[in-house]
Amino acid sequence: MNKIRTKLLIYFAAILLLIIALFFIRDQSNQKVIELYNENVEPSLLLNEITKKTNQTFQSLQIYVYEPLPENLSLYQEEKQQLIQLQKEFKEKELAGIPSLNFLNTMSSFLEHLDETVEGVEQQDIQQYSNHLNEAEKTASYIHENSLDLINKKLTDYRELSLLIDKKIKNTQKMGTAIILSIIILSILFALWFSNGITRTIERLTWAAKEISAGRFSGEDVVVSRKDELWFLTKTFNEMKKNILESVSEIEEKARLAQLLKEMELKSLQNQINPHFLFNTLNTISKLSYIEGAERTSDLISSVSALLRYNIGNLDRQTTIKDEVEIVKEYFFIQKTRFGDRVEFLQNVDPACLSTPIPCLTLQPLIENAFMHGIENMAGGAKLELHIYEDKAMVFIDVKDNGAGMDQATIDRLLNSSNAEKGSVSKKGSGHSTGIGMRNVMDRLRLFNNDSEINISSSLGKGTIVSIQLNKC
Secondary structure: OOOHHHHHHHHHHHHHHHHHHHHHHHHHHHHHHHHHHHHHHHHHHHHHHHHHHHHHHHHHHHHHHHOOOHHHHHHHHHHHHHHHHHHHHHHHHOOOOHHHHHHHHHHHHHHHHHHHHHHHHHHOOHHHHHHHHHHHHHHHHHHHHHHHHHHHHHHHHHHHHHHHHHHHHHHHHHHHHHHHHHHHHHHHHHHHHHHHHHHHHHHHHHHHHHHHHOOOOOOOOOOOOOOOHHHHHHHHHHHHHHHHHHHHHHHHHHHHHHHHHHHHHHHHHHOOOOHHHHHHHHHHHHHHHHHOOOHHHHHHHHHHHHHHHHHOOOOOOEEEHHHHHHHHHHHHHHHHHHHHHHEEEEEEEOHHHOOOEEEOOOHHHHHHHHHHHHHOOOOOOEEEEEEEEEEOOEEEEEEEEOOOOOOHHHHHHHHOOOHHHHOOOOOOOOOOOOOOOHHHHHHHHHHHOOOOEEEEEEOOOOOEEEEEEEEOO
């Protein structure tokens, strides 16, 4: 299968190679032009520099002759060394030609006259340094004239060469323009060919999709000649259409069965007791007990009614700590009525924490589990405490009992149980009224607040503390 990506990569690679070749040819041409320019211009610049340095050296010699001071001699020698260096550079660049050799000989003669002049000054031989100074001046003028002749000759040669360079540059430009035009034409042709191949297939798939969306599955399959990703997509689309056609009949059959199931569920619901009827009945009994003077019985029935009404709601709803504490009070009242002085319930709740959001049915299951597994079997002295307080913008909830406690293995099982354990509610971890185990409470609390923390501190025979830490929103 020829992938679309492969076609694009081959195309871009070909374009890139053509562009690289164009730049390479232009770079080579420019490099040759620069080399030819340097070969012809640099000697002329060097000749001009030699002429200037010759005049400067002669002037510094004249100054020394008129004022034979050490600083003037030092200046002269510095100028002379620079001139000698320029002579060496010229000798390295100009190896052939009689005019160049004559120029070098003239420079050597000039340097010799300079040395003779300095020697005459040092020996105070006026005749000697006067003659050589005059000869040095004449030689300097010869150097100037020879420099002009050589520069004119170089410029004449360069003029003829510049015509060839211009012609070469024009040819290179024409070739570059031809390559760019070729790239543009090939790109347009490839874009038309490539886009037509894609758009035709997409149009066929679009038309077939519209037919399917209209409920017509009997149309012909979409056919693509080239084997690429669109060919694979078209093949998959055709198979999907067949699968949809097969699934329609299955869906219709399942819909019929679902309708029958709903009818059966409706009949089953009609046979169930309405929870509101149960609540209304309990409220009626509570009011009747109050009228007859059984106020404690009335309070107990009201607590049971409130507890059932709160527990029958959706577990996914959000509530506040205030509502949770109210339900815990009802539970405390029911159990206190049942066990009397055998159990003591203590609450210490900071009012500033009551508005904190919390998942529904979080505190009551913890209280129930602490009661069932911790203190229910104690003959006396049982104590169950609920502490809610705030510290550093965090809300802390502690459920503490002085009952049987648990070992570390049980604590680890509760805090680090597997996914299978998380999905089930065991009888051991369930409360009296909610049927919700501690594991369920932990899971819902973590889903509600990722930053929440749950810790269990316990040991056998010394009670248990379940601690919850929440962000105060």
